[in-house]
Amino acid sequence: MLTERHLQIFVAIADERHFGDAARVVGITQPPLSQGLRRLEALVGAKLFERGPGQVELTPAGAALLPFARRALNSFEEFHQAASAQDPEAPELRLGLAPEVPAAVGAAVAAACTEALRSTRVSVVTAPTSSLVAAVASGRLGLAAVLHPAVLDGLQAGPVTLLPTWALVPTSLVPDDGDPLRLGKLSGLPVAVRPRAEAPAARDLFLDTLALHRPTGGTVVVTDERAGLAMAAAGQAILVTADPQLEAAGVGRHRLVDDPLPVRLRLVWPQSRTPSALPAEVIPHLTKALAAS
């Protein structure tokens, strides 16, 4: 009987042209790979590969059947996805993202979750750091990217990742020349900050650092970065953001000299003994996705 595994072996050998590499791709060792190929060739009634010295080549029959094998594998994949969407019991990873996580970074972490945890459904929510930490602690979320520093009571946490920030400054205050700016010189307008209760420790660190470099100029509280950007476009505020995509007419983007206000992010997840815990081996993969983006 033809199985999904036979097709995986066929396609992997065709792609890798090397039995050892193909076995690694399928996630098995070489003997069962060779055995699977022999069975498939018996089922098809034709040789699919020629094994020459140091290389593996498709036979004409193999080349003819390969597109069909790919199509069949895609159908299998679609079937698995449809099945896991139907099954409320299928494992689900609920991922939380703090609003300060740039959209592309959050997307990279979510994609890494799907890649690392196959057949797991991933759902994503955005909420302030303090809510996310509480949700992970209670097991309602399986993973969250939160601002550092935050009180992490009994949670596991990955390394601190620093994202550099830009100041989005109205062109009415500073010409849009892209030049790096000194934070101390940006006292002409208030800096937009999000509510303190969302992440008291991280927000205090931001405000204390801001006040050290820039004793005057003040701050204005905004609900999110969209509001902050709109304030900047209206010539009313300066927005400090780690999001490289945020832009608006009349707003210039500048690096800050010495990057004094980086966004510090950290992945947090429940302790390993809890039911919602992530498998330990996927963690490095996920923290890498946060750091690499």
Place this chain on the structure above:
Amino acid sequence: MNATEAQSTGRIRAIFEDAGVRGWLHATPLDRPHETIEIDSDAVVPLASVYKLPLLVGFCQLVDQGRLDPREQVTLLPEARTPGPTGLSLLADPITISRRDLAVLMMTVSDNAAADALLDHVGLDRLGTILGELGLTRTRIRRGAADNLRALQRSTGAPDADAALAVLADNDRTDPPGVYEAANASSGTARELTRLLSRLWTGDLLSAEQTHFARTTMERQIFQHRIAAGFPYDGVRVAGKTGTFGALRHEAAVVTLPGGDAYAVAVLTLAARSDSRLPRVDAAIGEAARVAVDLLR
């Protein structure tokens, strides 16, 4: 726990959350030990310099038993003294001093050099036995400040104590694993600290003379920025011992109100931020103590 009590521990939790700390608290009136205000009071927490309080009690007990002479002079050479921000730790030349004066420096200015010298005289084993006899089963004095700094240097890979502490104070770095693990350090619980203070104050731990010595020494502590800051009145006496190490900020104290009512309070915190100065957290410790005492009045 009744509704009012739940409300007020809620108030204390809100103080901790606003200050960006994990907090542990136990408070009890000295004359009504069954009334308590508690937040995770049985969790075992690294004590930092609050370990000097059980060390003081151990020292005074050995004096009472005639096994240590409090007046005996000891000479401490500068190269053998533990570094620290206060007291003998700062000085350059050999010091000759009595054991009881070491205890005074240890408690009033949290002198690391004095405390380690005293710990040598008391001994970790003897101190452990004393704490066991007092029923403080969760309080473990594993090492003094010198060994603590050496362990930190090992886990950070830093060349000296100052560099190791700088690693802890960096918000951009992940703390080295185990630095704030209770199992690696001298540790205890908020409940056992107030039990120790209550028994010390009511006089059933030590002789009248040693009780007097311990209480007056603790009333002379110079640090006023934590629990004492919650009681800004000349008529309120606060006799305490602080503890600070990296993100840990603690104090255990007896607060005596003008009428004479006294309360044992232990507030232990671990801050999210790594900065070595966090006045908001110091103030929050005072606020939390104040709310707890007011609730018990």
